Amino acid sequence: MAENIIELKNIVKRFGKVLANNNINIAVRKGEVHAIVGENGAGKSTLMKILYGLYHPDEGQIIINGETIIKNSPKNAVKHGIGMVHQHFMLIPPLTVAENVILGMETSKGPFVDINTANQRIKKLSDDFNLHIDPSKKIEDLSVGENQRVEIIKVLYRGANILILDEPTAVLTPKEVEDFFKVIKSLIAQGKTVIIITHKLDEIMEISDRITIIKHGETVDTINTKDTSPKEIARMMVGRDVLLQAEKKVAQTGKVILDVKNLSVTKSKDVLALDNLNFEIKAGEVLGFAGVEGNGQTELIEALMGLNTEKIKSGKILLEGNDLSNSLTKERLEQGFSHIPEDRHKRGLVLEYQNSDNLILGQQHNFTRTGLLDRIGIDEHSERLIKEFDVRPPHKEVLSGGLSGGNQQKIIIAREFFRKFKFLIAAQPTRGVDIGAIEFIHKQIIKARDEGKAILLVSAELNEIISLSDRIAVLYKGKIVKIVDADKTNKNELGMYMTGASNG
Template sequence: MSAASPVLELKGITKRFPGIVANDSISLKLNKGEIHALLGENGAGKSTLMNVVFGLYQPEEGTIEMNGQPVLIDNPNKAIDLGIGMVHQHFKLVEPFTVTENIILGMEPKKGINLDYKSATAKIKALSEQYGLKVNPNAKIHDISVGMQQRVEILKTLYRGADVLIFDEPTAVLTPQEITELMEIMRRLVAEGKSIILITHKLKEIMQISDTVTIIRRGKVIDSVITKESSPQELAEKMVGRAVSFKVDKIPATPGSTVLKVDKISSKSKDGIAVLDELSFTLRAGEILGVAGVDGNGQSELIEALTGLRKIDSGSIELLGEQVANLSPRQISEHGVSHIPEDRHKHGLVLDFSMKENMVLETYYKKPYNKRGFLNYDAITKQAKRLIELFDVRTPSLDTLARSLSGGNQQKAIIAREIDKNPDLLIAAQPTRGLDVGAIEFVQKQLVAQRDQNKAVLLISFELDEIMNVSDRIIVIYEGRIVGEVYPEKTNDQELGLMMAGSTVGGKSHE
């Protein structure tokens, strides 16, 4: 690194919200051509800090300098003018618009009084080629994959002339192949002289891609280290303040009787495409069955069919010998099924309800929470307090709205509620998506604990490490069918990867 001024320097940034210091006198330097990772638990203050840099929040104390000069960033347009771009975790794109329309929104090039769409498309095409983004400028957003949508967000920042790019949890929604491609794009960006701040809690990615890591814990900087001089264990310990185990401790499973029997279920999408195609498997008490597969091969539809959110056209779903296909979600829940949904905002929580209300979402109509049609808030408060303490959900109060908690704490709250129902079958869909190592360790321990209490656990995850680490048995889903069944100790990433791409083991499909 040269002795030149850092491209971006934060000095003593402090940001407070009611009842919490989100950033406590944070200092950080980003050098030119560097990928600087910002590592921390959910709720550590990483996104808040970057929202300060991008002008979405104003700090109470501290200064920001660019190339040695103090700057005031009081709104995102100012940040963009200074050459700072941000790729948000939840994309901010207009679905019916084309790629080009999204990129030029608010900066439309004119030819006289008309929109010069042609020159915009040409510029986008050139940028796309320069950075290896491979984006079609004329595609509509709703027709392209999540990974492509992210590339559009990257192009949007480049089109606006960004030299400093902030990526907020960029891999949370990507498949393993898309993650590899994103890493290549980042390397190209820094090779072309850009500088990147990467917010993440995925240690594997930090080790692969970053030059420097700054670790934040509960709003304070714990340390800044050169990546290659550190290790995943050391970083994890600094991040959560204790040693973290990357291996799930568990004794071998002793499966009992069949809890769930799915037999040749089929279901079509609105367009008449088969999303579930004669799909069959069984799951027994006392085992964790992992479902591996590339996103979009029927995982979501399978979960919907099992939880009453989707009707199946044929086949049967038996729970403890009883037919439950096409029952309502409440009926299925009453049959002893708990569900940790893949989209916690859409199906897990009511974001504008308080935490205590969210803890009884599925039981509010029962005693003791309901007295002659009226909610018994004393009982609800008591139950919420118990679960929040038991599962270490960090919330300022029971009356805090669910939306103001970090992703990890939202997830812990859902898990607390679902496990407390004492289900026979626990369906866990992407249970650790977007969580840090400490929270992942906690969630995986809870799944194993359920198994050890002789419950049946169905784990659907895109994280191959998680499938291999937590499952007792693995089935692979491809185009709405189960194409194979393997045991974690007898397989590897390569074999699973091939099956996920549609190859069957030994040339034949397993039931």
């Protein structure tokens, strides 16, 4: 039996009345890839922040390399060889790789920063771990995958032996995920230990040695990856059997609902964000848009919704033959658009509003009598939706900003499905949502499709795109590279189109 490099014993952490971690026990062995899984709000992030010294546990022990840590802090954690790679990169784009890596611990030669020594050290790290990073390149010229490897170099540069990776594959393409797994393998080969937090079950199965499942702030179990299955992990996470793949009948398509013709949108003066898009969506059909983020998805959604219209260069948007190209957002919503925004904090919710106010956002005119808000009607409406969509905590007065991401998403889903819509834009509908809720949201989307709505799905999750869509359009640099039938394609083929190849 390998020795335990980290032991967390009976960790308890409370925030006010909320018990974030309740008696958590984890033992991470030296040289393994240890996955930590759990639904949103299960307490994974809190636990990792405790390990990294950002929070102090109310009870329990942290033992690193056999040494009990009394007063933990990020500085102390780094000293004990723990490095954390956050989900959101913390890099400064105009600076070079080396400048970013040494930030906060610059070695100097007289009054000058000694960048040459840093370059050499980074080059060596890059070679040792197959990271393929040129230290003199600027961050802004690197891809997302390379950015992530820079973050890894950052922690290795600080002498980390134990790397905590928080949702590392969320922003990567399938090819980048493959490369990333190679990096993890070479880290392990060189004697490092990796803790990976994720909710992507197939990835856990592929890369991890052991898995610890956390539910409601408590450890459910730690199991060997080779002895388990995604289905079993999902059951342990949620507490019941979960459909991992959306089930749907063959599409019964009707007439064309949405027709987009020659849509072009500018990004900056000479650069097009969308270049002459043509597609249609029929009643009862889900058209998925696959693509690496930043290839025009956001601009497409905005153009369809009538937002930032000054950027639209040309094109027509027709709903059941009616030209809505020049209509206001409000008119489009009234005509039968519905919209689950890709960024719920930015576009989906007013975080300072209570749930009941967010549940009528965009429909407030339906809850108004002679200019005054119909409070009683709004309250009844909210209570009904909160119950139906199982929003937790189930209070209409709670500010939406205080909800977990999954519950915020439920508020938006509840609101947008309540509209009488013909056409739905579902952008990243399950981003950051736990698997129990994902199943629910997928069922809602399929139900709407079976009722004859036209649905445009944008998602960074290829599994989601493939399982929900009837047809899939791949966006690359603002162009539709290819539209394929969902049942005649696979991740690898889509991954190729996503990097611009025009035939698989």
